Amino acid sequence: AENLTPCGEHDGILFVDAEGLLRYVSGVAENLYRKLGHAESLLRHSITSLGTNESAYFAAIEGNRCFELETYEGQLIWIRKAIPVYGNDGRPRLSLPTTDHSPAFKGVLLTVSDVTDSRRREQELRVKAAMIQEIHHRVKNNLQTIASLLRMQSRRIQDPEARQLLDEGVNRILSVAVVHEFLSHDEGSVISIREVAQRIINHTVHGIIDPEKGIQLALRGGGFSLVAQQATACALVINELLQNAVEHGFADRKGGTIIVNLVEENNQAIIEIADDGEGLPPDFDLDKSASLGLGLKIVQTLVREDLKGTFELTDSVTNSRGVRAVVRFPLLPIPQE
Incomplete structure (x- = not known):
């Protein structure tokens, strides 16, 4: 995570579980996706059903590491950060497995920021x-x-x-x-x-x-x-x-x-x-x-x-x-x- 740029107060936060379902969506994230036409709540939707570029999410899973990506969403420019989450007994933690007995994969924490104006x-x-x-x-x-x-x-x-x-x-x-x-x-x-x-x-x-x-x-x-x-x-x-x-x-x-x-x-x-x-x-x-x-x-x-x-x-x-x-x-x- 030290390789990621700092998050800001205007970043939207999402949590996608191990099955690819959205389990948490902050108000800022809801507003950002609403700009893309998602008027209803995103909770319990599959990340693949959003029709957006979620490459950061998939790269974080495949590479088993934190990942940051700048993408175009129509006329908008977003920066996504993806952090794999692991944990045991319902206690997730933001860290990567280091041994064969490491905690199980729980999902991915996503942050989304709109950098269109600054770009x-x-x-x-x-x-x-x-x-x-x-x-x-x-x-x-x-x-x-x-x-x-x-x-x-x-x-x-x-x-x-x-x-x-x-x-x-x-x-x-x-x-x-x-x-x-x-x-x-x-x-x-x-x-x-x-x-x-x-x-x-x-x-x-x-x-x-x-x-x-x-x-x-x-x-x-x-x-x-x-x-x-x-x-x-x-x-x-x-x-x-x-x-x-x-x-x-x-x-x-x-x-x-x-x-x-x-x-x-x-x-x-x-x-x-x-x-x-x-x-x-x-x-x-x-x-x-x-x-x-x-x-x-x-x-x-x-x-x-x-x-x-x-x-x-x-x-x-x-x-x-x-x-x-x-x-x-x-x-x-x-x-x-």
């Missing part, structure tokens, strides 16, 4: 999840198509500054597309930011870094999981900070390293992006918009308004040169399955 809700959720995944898949495809069109346009532009702006726009679009790609493959709404960051790093390496520059990108830390609404903002933040490090830290020099470190600490997410390139300008002030380019303004807005966190940008404290960007924000609760 339909589960099916509706599966359909909804499939539709959401398909939407994310189409959004991802559309974003990638837009990015491809912008890349084609970028190749035709002669002005280096205009081309750079288009390339930055492409990377922003692809950062959002990465999140939708994960959501299109996963039924859940929880995303590993480490996997997202790795994709963005790959886009950065192949999209905006000149191979002759010799800039190395590394990903560290165990990362953390985010709900979808935080993951999209986080992906854009990582993309902007990487682009900022490449554009300003290594504009006039070759060789160097950019490290992305992802840490969870006291239910807070910490994203640190540090480079060993050029430091900040002497007059740089993160609180003055005149000091910021578009990328850093995007980071500030996303961190403050979407992630409800903080953003710091300082000269590196561990190296003699370089910049360290740190974003901290509280993790939203992960939905329970």
Whole structure:
């Protein structure tokens, strides 16, 4: 019986004796069978005369063990549990014989539960999840198509500054597309930011870094999981900070390293992006918009308004040169399955 799922207060109970006759039928069981057209009492009726799927009953007798089965009864879905009953001298017990002198077979205790509504809700959720995944898949495809069109346009532009702006726009679009790609493959709404960051790093390496520059990108830390609404903002933040490090830290020099470190600490997410390139300008002030380019303004807005966190940008404290960007924000609760 330990292999059976728990019974509930809405389960109907029946007892079928060794001759296959119904000796006890609870009120709940009567109501369940009434849905199938059995208007009269089922007492003293043969289990085989009901015209229903009583395979669980027969399987319990043939296998001499407890048995559970989900069956369709017309438009209804029922779960039946069957427990063989043994006993001597009129004292039945719910156990199986273990020796040749074990108690005699007395009958089968049956429980019936109607799970039609719960199964339909589960099916509706599966359909909804499939539709959401398909939407994310189409959004991802559309974003990638837009990015491809912008890349084609970028190749035709002669002005280096205009081309750079288009390339930055492409990377922003692809950062959002990465999140939708994960959501299109996963039924859940929880995303590993480490996997997202790795994709963005790959886009950065192949999209905006000149191979002759010799800039190395590394990903560290165990990362953390985010709900979808935080993951999209986080992906854009990582993309902007990487682009900022490449554009300003290594504009006039070759060789160097950019490290992305992802840490969870006291239910807070910490994203640190540090480079060993050029430091900040002497007059740089993160609180003055005149000091910021578009990328850093995007980071500030996303961190403050979407992630409800903080953003710091300082000269590196561990190296003699370089910049360290740190974003901290509280993790939203992960939905329970």
